[in-house]
Amino acid sequence: MLATFLFHENFALAIEIIGTVAFATSGAFAAMQHRLDPFGVLIIAFATSVGGGTIRDLLLGVPVFWMHDMLICSVAFITTILAMIFKSIEKNFKNTLFIFDSLGLGLFTIIGVQKGISAGLHPVICITLGTITGCFGGVLRDILINRIPLLLRKEIYATACIIGGTTFLLLNNIPGIPKEFIQIITISIIVIIRIIAVKFKLHMPLIYQSDASD
């Protein structure tokens, strides 16, 4: 009983730590690409890794998760320092940024959906909350470094969160499937959709006429 509880707790914590590592790395690489100084990189990486969750907690009206949690802050800071050191080895900014952004997107979307379910929100609002948690760390990063937000690029982005979040809710209603299995499956769906979309330059059909005049 206690062992099961500890396993669930540790699994949830592992997801949060990996997500923090992923988004901190993506933020650090984006900031280094813009040649910020080390402390500037630290701030952008921190904002990227905690931004989505901060907005989620403000919307839920619960205490902001990282204010009393040195573990997550330490993970974000240490990741950033490691990213700055590893930079001398890793040359391919663009791919690194993309892979870590996708991973963080998957992990944080599912955390957001779960927090919505725990708060007893309507399924549609849970998916919205998950999408906000997943996307807004990256949106904040892109706004702070004055890049065109990834959200706006042609390739499927928010769509991946919505599909992943919906799958999570559907599987969650089927009794007997272990929660950890659902999490791994739906996180993988989001990451794989993003990778396939970018690799094959897939984008959602524009269902409205796209020959828009200004």
Added chain:
Amino acid sequence: MLATFLFHENFALAIEIIGTVAFATSGAFAAMQHRLDPFGVLIIAFATSVGGGTIRDLLLGVPVFWMHDMLICSVAFITTILAMIFKSIEKNFKNTLFIFDSLGLGLFTIIGVQKGISAGLHPVICITLGTITGCFGGVLRDILINRIPLLLRKEIYATACIIGGTTFLLLNNIPGIPKEFIQIITISIIVIIRIIAVKFKLHMPLIYQSDASD
């Protein structure tokens, strides 16, 4: 007595729904203009329609209105879907965006001022809160799609909110005027100021010297 209460309640709800429809439409058209995919359009439209009210509720320290309100979320989502379908009929993006943005601005400014009065805030802070509620949905939309915020264009924008909000507070202190009448008048003032300003390219005088060097 009950009938009066229900009338007031329904009138307030009607204002909120029309405002949500207006801003969701303006967000959807702005996003389609930038050729986002349908789910991207959905997110921008949603952020535009609930953004100002979300910031208002966070500032007031009350629960964020749409987290437990499927009606407003449904209105925003259905409006966006209809906007994408209607797009094939409506060619004139720019005018549609402008008219719905003005309507949303008027409706949401007055909702914001009223919430400030209900919270017992100082009149100046009520007007500030109304202006934030009215303007920041649109500001968020413009930041997310990387446009120059409407707030920054030459034509009167924030000024319309401040004039409308001040008129609301003044009329509200005169006994005997029905609340609904005050709402309709002040919302109309904001919308009409915006339409006249844009039509005749009016702008507020620059009272400081405008021959600024950088």
Added chain:
Amino acid sequence: MLATFLFHENFALAIEIIGTVAFATSGAFAAMQHRLDPFGVLIIAFATSVGGGTIRDLLLGVPVFWMHDMLICSVAFITTILAMIFKSIEKNFKNTLFIFDSLGLGLFTIIGVQKGISAGLHPVICITLGTITGCFGGVLRDILINRIPLLLRKEIYATACIIGGTTFLLLNNIPGIPKEFIQIITISIIVIIRIIAVKFKLHMPLIYQSDASD
């Protein structure tokens, strides 16, 4: 005893007022540089002066400081009006903006660190909170007027906050140093670092390789 309390209270209030004046001025000048109309200038100046503290209070989960505080709102509004009038005398936008931005940065960083200490947060989180309080008013200003955020320029910016905040925490642990003395010293450190950095175009070393592709 009462006299000591009143002195401490008044000193804290003085820091907050000077910080508000400094950031409102920097916001007003930035907005005038972009030729916004007077009400537009008012909104940008207000957002700059209360933005960092608003985010700080939301993160701390305490009531947003200016919602019930007409004094700070009045200071922000009156400063903006004076800035618009003085504009006809002061020609050098850039320097004025820079000096007031640096002063506000120093004052607000230390307020943020102190609020973190009062809330019993971990030292590292106190410094993070101070840096956010100091930087995000200016970041908001730069995002609203569509400028490249100062945070991203080469010259030391966030670094100054982190050094000042850390010094505050270290001195704060040494018994016997008057609090007001620590505040004046650390605020001065931040302002002086900024002025020296800009004057001599100093920047932090890029510890990662800066010959980035893409």
